[in-house]
Amino acid sequence: LCNTMWANSFQYSDQDECLVFATNWQEILVEAIQSQDSQECIGATHHLEEPVANPSIASTICADFSGQACCSTSTANTINDATDTSLYNFDYSHCGPISKECEAFLQMEECFYECSPDLAPYASPGPFGPVLNGIPVCADFCDAWFSACKNDLTCATDWLDFEQEEDLDGFFFNYETYEIYCTEESECLTFAERYGNGEGLCNTMWASTFQYSNDESACFNFSDNWEDILLDKLGEDCPDDTSLVEGDVNGDEELNVLDVVLTVNFILGKPTECDLSQSKLDINSDGTVNILGE
DSSP: OTTTTTTTTTOOHHHHHHOOSSSTTTHHHHHHTSGGGGGOOOOOOTTTEEEEEEEGGGTTTTTTGGSSSOOHHHHHHHHHHOOOOOOTTTTTTTTTOOOOOHHHHHHHHHHHHHHHHOOOEEEEEEEEEEEEEEEEEEEHHHHHHHHHHHHHSSSSSTTTTTTTSSSSSSSSEETTTTTEOOOOOOOEEEEHHOOHHHHHHHHHHHTTTTTOOOOOGGOBOOOOTHHHHHHHHHHSSSSOOGGOOTOOHHHOOOOOHHHHHHHHHHHOOOOOOOOOOHHHOTTTTSSSSSSSTT
């Protein structure tokens, strides 16, 4: 494209010292994508032909896209049930049970791919369907995703790189049964061991589909309500108060962004199914749970 479209005016370069048509090109692109006229579906296996209002998915984890969705009600309901692997015969728990918070982020990612009408500018034709590349994901969201999953296990680093032989590390796609599973030689490692941090997770887990971005004006979250989705998930398994340390609101024996989300929502008075102990939230022991206590 660059070397040909305008004769020899431009030259493709992978060097640091090169020019761009606009320094804020990502912001311009995101603004264009988020306008109504640019919304379209990318033609993936379970996508609708064009985005439509779908209020019936408002009660699912894909609710963000009920106004304009590229997914059917059936697809959204399948994603909403984390135990249902029928979309791609792929099980999140391929290395054993995963945490509720990690499960929530994987479901949000699946909703984003199946339902979002904003992906077309990042899509190009591939041998098995559209290929997505370079979608900017907000750094804070990537970091929260990593915090949620860092102690969970997976047997592959790139979840889109299917090995051709079962004696290699990673996933194997069985073309006879259409199942995806860990190869015989793969090793179940934590997300922390595989990715290192939120940037490594976003930039690697789905090949080059996503790109860790610090530009808050030109990046996506998989869901604008991801904190509420986490609250709903955490409410399914309330922590044992006796296992909590100060600030460890969800009882996973670690202090991270998930504890911050729960604390902030407690301060704002947002309802939660868990009966959180104020004594564990009040870190500075002033008798009040506020931003100073956290």
